[in-house]
Amino acid sequence: MPEEVSRQQHEAYQRIHGSEQFALLRHRFRTFAFSWTVAFMIWYLLYVFMSSFAVDFMSIKIAGNINIALVFGLLQFASTFLIAALYSRYANSRLDPIGAELLAEYDLEDGR
Amino acid sequence: MSDRTLTIILFLVVVAVTIGITIWASRENKSAADYYAGGRQFSGLQNGLAVSGDYMSAASFLGISGLISTVGYDGFLYSIGFLVAWLVALLLVAELLRNSGRYTMADQLAYRMQQRPVRTAASVSTVAVSIFYLLAQMVGAGTLVVLLLEVEEGLVKNLIIAGVGALMIFYVTVGGMKGTTWVQIVKAVLLMSGTLLITVLALAEFNFNISDMLGAAADQSGSGQAFLEPGLAYGATTTAKIDFISLALALVLGTAGLPHILIRFYTVPTARVARTSVQWAITLIGLFYLMTLVLGFGAAALVGTEEIASVDPAGNLASPLLAEAVGGGEGSTGGAVLLALIAAVAFATILAVVAGLTLTSASSVAHDLYASVLRKGQATEKDEVKVAKIAAAVIGAIAIGLSILAQDQNIAFLVALAFAVAASANLPSLLYNLFWKRFNTRGAVWAIYGGLVCCVGLVIFSPVVSGPTTGTALFPESDWSYFPLSNPGIISIPFGFLMGYLGAVTSREPASEERYPELEVRSLTGAGSESAHH
Numbered sequence: 336m337p338e339e340v341s342r343q344q345h346e347a348y349q350r351i352h353g354s355e356q357f358a359l360l361r362h363r364f365r366t367f368a369f370s371w372t373v374a375f376m377i378w379y380l381l382y383v384f385m386s387s388f389a390v391d392f393m394s395i396k397i398a399g400n401i402n403i404a405l406v407f408g409l410l411q412f413a414s415t416f417l418i419a420a421l422y423s424r425y426a427n428s429r430l431d432p433i434g435a436e437l438l439a440e441y442d443l444e445d446g447r
Numbered sequence: 448m449s450d451r452t453l454t455i456i457l458f459l460v461v462v463a464v465t466i467g468i469t470i471w472a473s474r475e476n477k478s479a480a481d482y483y484a485g486g487r488q489f490s491g492l493q494n495g496l497a498v499s500g501d502y503m504s505a506a507s508f509l510g511i512s513g514l515i516s517t518v519g520y521d522g523f524l525y526s527i528g529f530l531v532a533w534l535v536a537l538l539l540v541a542e543l544l545r546n547s548g549r550y551t552m553a554d555q556l557a558y559r560m561q562q563r564p565v566r567t568a569a570s571v572s573t574v575a576v577s578i579f580y581l582l583a584q585m586v587g588a589g590t591l592v593v594l595l596l597e598v599e600e601g602l603v604k605n606l607i608i609a610g611v612g613a614l615m616i617f618y619v620t621v622g623g624m625k626g627t628t629w630v631q632i633v634k635a636v637l638l639m640s641g642t643l644l645i646t647v648l649a650l651a652e653f654n655f656n657i658s659d660m661l662g663a664a665a666d667q668s669g670s671g672q673a674f675l676e677p678g679l680a681y682g683a684t685t686t687a688k689i690d691f692i693s694l695a696l697a698l699v700l701g702t703a704g705l706p707h708i709l710i711r712f713y714t715v716p717t718a719r720v721a722r723t724s725v726q727w728a729i730t731l732i733g734l735f736y737l738m739t740l741v742l743g744f745g746a747a748a749l750v751g752t753e754e755i756a757s758v759d760p761a762g763n764l765a766s767p768l769l770a771e772a773v774g775g776g777e778g779s780t781g782g783a784v785l786l787a788l789i790a791a792v793a794f795a796t797i798l799a800v801v802a803g804l805t806l807t808s809a810s811s812v813a814h815d816l817y818a819s820v821l822r823k824g825q826a827t828e829k830d831e832v833k834v835a836k837i838a839a840a841v842i843g844a845i846a847i848g849l850s851i852l853a854q855d856q857n858i859a860f861l862v863a864l865a866f867a868v869a870a871s872a873n874l875p876s877l878l879y880n881l882f883w884k885r886f887n888t889r890g891a892v893w894a895i896y897g898g899l900v901c902c903v904g905l906v907i908f909s910p911v912v913s914g915p916t917t918g919t920a921l922f923p924e925s926d927w928s929y930f931p932l933s934n935p936g937i938i939s940i941p942f943g944f945l946m947g948y949l950g951a952v953t954s955r956e957p958a959s960e961e962r963y964p965e966l967e968v969r970s971l972t973g974a975g976s977e978s979a980h981h
Contacts, residue, residue, distance in 0.1 A: 340965065340975070344975055345965070347974070348964060348965040348968045348969070348974065348975070349964060349965075351968045351972070351974065352964040352965075352967065352968050357968065357971075357972075360971055360972070361967065361971060364971060365882075367538075368538040368539055371534070371538060372534070372535065372538055372539060375531065375534050376699070379527075379528075379531045379695075379699060380695075382527070383524075383528075383691075383692055383695040384692070386524060386677040386678075386691075387677070387678075387681065387682065387688040387691055387692060388688065390676060390677055390678045390682060393676060393677050394672075394675075394676040394677075398658065399658030399659075399661075399662070400658045400659075400661035400662045400665065400675060401657065401658055401661065402675060402676065404520055404675075404676055404677050405520070405523075405661075405675070408523055408524075408527055409737075411527045411530070411531055412527070412530060412733050412736070412737065415530055415531055415533065415534060415729060415733060416729065416730070416733060418534055418538075419533075419534065419537055419725075419726055419729045419730075420726075422537060422538060422722075423722065423726055426719075426722060431719065434971065434972045434973065437968070437972040437974065438972045438973050438974050441968075441972065441974035441975065442974070445974075445975065
């Protein structure tokens with residue numbers, strides 16, 4: 336059997352789950368997380384495929400000994416840092432306030 | 448003082464400091480939450496450092512710079528997969544897991560499913576992934592220490608492997624998660640500082656002109672411009688290219704399913720701190736891999752690919768040799784000091800990573816198999832922690848034995864296999880459970896066993912285990928390599944997801960669906976999740 340929760344907790348969960356605030360939180364989280372996951376996976380796979388099947392293009396030199404492959408690779412680093420920072424900002428302003436509010440409601444109902 | 452004496456002294460300093468930390472951290476270990484999750488009191492930066500410490504194994508520190516120094520650009524492809532993977536952990540896993548689990552990967556499945564089958568499956572896969580990873584690290588440790596200390600093979604090497612194993616058992620049984628986390632933090636700081644020092648010194652040799660360094664690396668590599676372009680290692684045939692894509696998939700999807708990384712998210716007080724720790728980890732790991740790029744090309748330029756490969760064909764000593772070169776070269780005091788320093792950092796890295804892996808498997812054996820499956824939740828906390836310690840000792844002993852048996856084999860493929868299993872067995876069940884209401888026990892069990900068996904099966908029939916193709920197969924004389932790729936991910940990851948889907952849709956489990964709203968609320972808001980322990 337799954338882990339047990341008390342009746343009080345169960346009701347608190349159910350009520351929060353049905354609330355508009357929670358629907359908004361879930362919608363915002365999923366929209367951000369899913370669309371950025373799709374975006375960075377496509378961007379990463381593009382890089383992987385080009386490294387395998389477009390070597391001539393990747394080998395074009397841009398400046399000195401620095402070629403497209405190196406720049407493309409470094410851009411993967413840049414995009415990772417950027418998406419992480421974007422998510423952090425988004426979560427702080429758009430997710431955390433709703434989450435904190437719902438958590439406070441739950442703790443009140445659960446009597447903790 | 449000879450080079451070797453200095454290296455040995457620094458190794459002993461590392462051992463003494465880590466033992467000291469472990470004893471210091473163990474003073475406050477009382478409850479199960481202390482033992483498994485370090486009391487959930489670590490800050491975002493602390494856990495970020497510890498996560499980085501767990502992740503930046505000797506395989507990445509020595510292995511990736513070694514690969515870059517021998518095969519050039521293709522070595523860099525590894526770092527990119529290893530880094531981008533953290534976005535999966537950040538966006539989809541870290542926070543939700545922190546809120547819905549307690550000590551192990553299985554907890555969040557067990558929240559809405561039948562305890563015994565899902566905990567057994569998750570535990571099997573946790574132990575499998577951790578043991579694969581552990582063996583690769585320990586055998587690597589033996590080889591490395593032999594090379595660094597220039598000691599004889601054979602008995603000394605066995606003693607070193609046993610010594611590393613004994614230390615690892617000590618950290619885990621005495622220090623628990625708290626001790627292990629502090630060992631990781633210290634190691635991460637050492638590793639980042641040591642790497643930064645060598646990177647700056649190497650760049651200074653070229654007046655900080657990266658293009659000049661790349662040019663020199665290409666000249667000294669024996670491969671010319673091709674050294675700076677993709678394809679030297681993975682571009683020869685279409686099979687090699689597909690193999691590489693398969694590897695790239697396992698790298699990017701495996702990280703968020705590695706049990707020793709997942710349980711790190713339980714060491715912080717809230718999901719928000721879990722997020723901050725991943726942010727720190729991304730920053731630190733990203734900077735680290737940028738530096739290994741310089742180390743790899745720098746080693747090729749300043750030491751030369753031929754020289755690096757003559758010491759160790761896999762290139763594992765590229766970073767230590769580069770340290771010696773930028774310190775003033777062989778025979779100079781500066782060279783000897785830097786070499787010893789980097790060797791000690793590598794040693795600290797090995798000790799910390801093996802400790803993290805042992806703790807993870809021991810926790811899962813005690814919390815999932817013993818307490819929930821065997822004792823059906825009736826075990827006391829004290830019993831559970833005692834079993835965790837015994838399990839750590841047993842797993843450690845098994846790892847020592849297997850490592851000594853496998854010490855002359857090329858088992859570096861086990862790291863890639865660990866990532867492949869994590870991506871094929873663990874990630875599907877994690878994601879389905881968090882995001883799909885209809886998911887259930889049969890789905891989780893099928894995904895985990897299906898992904899695991901598929902991965903291991905494909906590797907057994909791959910060129911890394913038998914046949915003459917790779918030149919380093921375990922059984923080069925006979926050939927049953929019916930599966931042409933060394934990396935199973937491209938087949939096994941979709942297979943794991945498919946099995947999870949099929950398992951779920953062919954069975955109905957109303958209890959699991961009814962509990963899903965609770966899991967959703969809990970994972971997104973932290974309502975009812977495990978609080979910090981004071």
